[in-house]
Amino acid sequence: MKKQQQLYKGSLNTIIMKLLEQQGKMYGYEITQKVKEITQGEMNITEGALYPALHKMEADGFLDVEMDRVDGRIRKYYKLTESGVKETVSRMEELENFIRNMQTIVNPNLKLDF
């Protein structure tokens, strides 16, 4: 499991961006839970990795923030900016290429179509 986490590490930003592209806007806790739910507990994004990634993408202009008062506290939502949307497309292409290449190396007979 721990080794698997290491493999995911390099794709963390892409995963977050893809989720935001699908969901529109999300807050930190929601992202961690959504990833857990989609991967059926296989992948666990730690808060120590999630927030620095979110804050950096926000400072880089890929994410915009929106704040709302929910249950007596302030909730910070993230959503993709225009440049974030473009960046997501290019990162997804890179990730898909990477997966395809890995697949070719690991299992040369299997063909993936995406």
Place this chain on the structure above:
Amino acid sequence: MKLSAEQIDFIETALIEKCNFKDFDDVRMELTDHIATEIETEIENNKLLFDAAFVKVMTRWNSMILPKSWSRYESVPYMVCKLWKSLDWKFQFSAIPITLMVSLLAYYGQQNGISLYVFLLPILVLGVLANVYLLMSKYNNRVKSTLSSYALQKIFGQTLTLLAFLIINAFFISEGIRETILPIFWPSTYVSLLMLGKAWVMKKHIKIENQLLKVI
């Protein structure tokens, strides 16, 4: 079970007093919400009392939010420190090669009869404008975010440095020494670029400030 206002205040106070989140309103509120949600989940799923759930959740968070004594920003929470370090790379360290490139360009210009001030003056003017913007922001700032605290740290010291280089440059101009001041060119350009970078960060903070002012 949703936490009460007092319990949420308790979490926020702990973040301020134990983890030094006083000057980072945006991240503090974000973490308060996240930690509160985790505590609520602990209370619901594991039937814990607030105090026990709080200790359990905070123990998990400690390494990410406590300031690290070995860090360059030793009183800054680790999570904020990580962002600041990436901003350092973007602005402080990248200003060094840019300064060297501009200096080189100025040097070759000088060799071809173009005064050094053709390069230096626009950079200095931009640096001063950025500095004025930062000083004004310092007084008009209504909330403190991770970005504003980064942009405004050591602002007075840096203003004095910029002022000192302005005076030195003005002295050289008044003395008619125009072509032999390349050593002065380098720090003047660097400080000006630094100011421009910080002004850019401060501009990003305005968006966060507007959002925060809507809800507090």
